[in-house]
Amino acid sequence: MNWKWDMFFDAFPFVVQGLWITIALTFASYLFALLFGFMWTFLKRIPNKPLNWLVTWVMEFIRSTPPLVQLFFIFYAWPMVPGIGMTLSPFTSAIVGIGIHYSTYISEVYRSGIESVGKGQWEASRALNFTRWQTWRKVILPQALPPTIPMLGNYLIIMFKEVPLASTIGVTGILHMANTYGAHHFRYLEALTIVAILFLVLSYPAAVLVRKLEEKMNRRFDKNEILKEDKGVVM
Amino acid sequence: MPQVMDKEVKQGVQQDEPIVKYENICKSFGDLEVLKGIDLDIMPGEKVALIGPSGSGKTTIIRMLMTLEEPTSGNIIVNGKNLWKMNKNDHLVRANDKHLRQIRGDIGMVFQHFNLFPHMTILENCTTALIHVKKMEKKEAEERSMKMLEKVGLGDKFDAYPSQLSGGQKQRVAMARALVMRPQVMLFDEVTSALDPELVGEVLEVIRDIAKDGEMAMILVTHEMDFAQEIADRVVFLDNGVIAEEGTPEEVLEKSNNERLQSFLHRFRNGNGV
Ligand SMILES: Nc1ncnc2c1ncn2[C@@H]1O[C@H](COP(=O)(O)OP(=O)(O)OP(=O)(O)O)[C@@H](O)[C@H]1O
Ligand SMILES: [Mg+2]
Numbered sequence: 001m002n003w004k005w006d007m008f009f010d011a012f013p014f015v016v017q018g019l020w021i022t023i024a025l026t027f028a029s030y031l032f033a034l035l036f037g038f039m040w041t042f043l044k045r046i047p048n049k050p051l052n053w054l055v056t057w058v059m060e061f062i063r064s065t066p067p068l069v070q071l072f073f074i075f076y077a078w079p080m081v082p083g084i085g086m087t088l089s090p091f092t093s094a095i096v097g098i099g100i101h102y103s104t105y106i107s108e109v110y111r112s113g114i115e116s117v118g119k120g121q122w123e124a125s126r127a128l129n130f131t132r133w134q135t136w137r138k139v140i141l142p143q144a145l146p147p148t149i150p151m152l153g154n155y156l157i158i159m160f161k162e163v164p165l166a167s168t169i170g171v172t173g174i175l176h177m178a179n180t181y182g183a184h185h186f187r188y189l190e191a192l193t194i195v196a197i198l199f200l201v202l203s204y205p206a207a208v209l210v211r212k213l214e215e216k217m218n219r220r221f222d223k224n225e226i227l228k229e230d231k232g233v234v235m
Numbered sequence: 236m237p238q239v240m241d242k243e244v245k246q247g248v249q250q251d252e253p254i255v256k257y258e259n260i261c262k263s264f265g266d267l268e269v270l271k272g273i274d275l276d277i278m279p280g281e282k283v284a285l286i287g288p289s290g291s292g293k294t295t296i297i298r299m300l301m302t303l304e305e306p307t308s309g310n311i312i313v314n315g316k317n318l319w320k321m322n323k324n325d326h327l328v329r330a331n332d333k334h335l336r337q338i339r340g341d342i343g344m345v346f347q348h349f350n351l352f353p354h355m356t357i358l359e360n361c362t363t364a365l366i367h368v369k370k371m372e373k374k375e376a377e378e379r380s381m382k383m384l385e386k387v388g389l390g391d392k393f394d395a396y397p398s399q400l401s402g403g404q405k406q407r408v409a410m411a412r413a414l415v416m417r418p419q420v421m422l423f424d425e426v427t428s429a430l431d432p433e434l435v436g437e438v439l440e441v442i443r444d445i446a447k448d449g450e451m452a453m454i455l456v457t458h459e460m461d462f463a464q465e466i467a468d469r470v471v472f473l474d475n476g477v478i479a480e481e482g483t484p485e486e487v488l489e490k491s492n493n494e495r496l497q498s499f500l501h502r503f504r505n506g507n508g509v
Binding site: 124128142 | 301303336344346354363485
């Protein structure tokens with residue numbers, strides 16, 4: 001089979017039609033994961049042993065099941081669950097499926113950010129009589145979140161590359177469009193190449209950006225001896 | 236409140252109600268019994284030095300007052316109010332967050348490792364609690380903080396971040412941050428022991444200065460015996476979870492017959508102290 005440029009140019013506008021769906025799904029499921037991840041982190045911090053075990057176990061379960069299986073479950077099986085089941089559109093199913101799966105990883109990112117803030121910061125806040133909420137808002141989060149930004153950016157890119165899974169339940173992103181085009185013309189080479197190019201063109205610059213961000217954060221936090229000192233304290 | 240400068244005046248002070256009262260305080264961490272019945276009164280304006288071997292529970296004593304650690308049993312009374320317990324339907328129950336907040340406003344603490352907020356400037360470190368806890372106007376908070384920073388000799392650094400300061404400077408900022416809150420009792424936990432030796436002097440100088448102002452009670456956990464002798468009204472020697480000796484600096488550091496104390500001081504003077 002040899003490469004045909006006319007097929008390439010013919011397929012291009014067709015495949016690109018799916019681009020905004022792919023991008024919209026990426027951001028929607030990412031947002032979902034950011035919020036759900038916050039929920040996991042919060043639940044895990046509640047000092048209650050049984051609840052903690054339950055949450056840890058559920059998260060472990062979600063993480064060790066393939067996202068594709070979860071997607072199928074939400075789309076095909078969920079509607080049949082008595083009582084709480086409901087039919088979701090392919091797009092919504094994809095947001096929920098991919099979002100929940102990655103929320104468990106994002107929750108770990110939050111956790112590492114929060115734990116990177118030394119115990120001394122909590123104690124100083126208490127000595128200054130901050131409320132719990134003020135401690136989070138003024139002291140902990142401003143230190144916990146910036147170092148997680150590169151990691152969170154990485155997950156955006158990873159999720160972008162995971163979104164084509166949704167084509168299996170009929171979300172009309174670029175992979176789905178390329179498949180449709182290929183089936184019509186009995187030729188997949190050019191259309192799928194376009195998909196690969198689109199992913200490359202979008203995720204490579206994003207990856208470079210994230211790396212830059214990471215370097216910047218590292219520099220910033222290297223300079224900050226206080227953070228290191230705090231971590232070294234064993235009291 | 237009276238100045239605590241000489242012994243005569245101090246007699247007068249002791250007729251007041253204690254500002255802090257430890258009543259039969261015990262504290263265990265798991266199986267480890269750290270404090271075994273501590274009774275200790277702190278008078279308004281009194282400077283108390285807390286000394287003792289490593290692991291004797293000095294830090295634990297002051298952390299319980301700062302509400303960073305909860306006693307296993309016993310009471311801590313601050314200004315006549317029970318710190319860790321509160322009244323609910325005529326029963327004494329475990330204090331909630333609100334109760335603790337009401338009382339710990341009178342207490343301030345300076346930590347061994349400074350614990351400055353690294354994402355805030357020096358000035359913001361001092362103003363943040365004034366603005367958000369004491370609900371002070373920003374301008375007023377800044378004025379009060381600048382005055383305090385000048386007092387600790389760091390007026391020109393207000394715009395710097397903690398990471399740009401030396402250890403001694405950081406500790407002086409930490410003191411300014413605690414002082415602007417105007418607590419009635421200030422706790423110092425070995426505030427010079429994380430510093431390079433050449434920076435210890437500048438920090439002690441500031442404490443000496445604060446102590447001279449007189450009206451604030453201070454509990455200093457310290458290994459600087461000469462300094463304790465110089466500024467303390469009373470020295471408390473803690474050993475094996477109990478107060479083994481207490482009295483004026485002279486009584487404790489020079490005239491005591493307590494063997495454990497003597498061997499502790501002896502180890503110190505030979506430079507083997509912790
Ligand atoms: N959070 C904790 N969990 C378990 N054990 C603790 C905790 N805090 C303190 N301890 C133990 O309690 C004992 C007393 O500790 P504390 O820090 O009060 O001693 P210290 O007199 O301040 O000693 P140092 O001079 O070394 O600072 C030590 O044996 C310590 O290991
Ligand atoms: Mg200690």
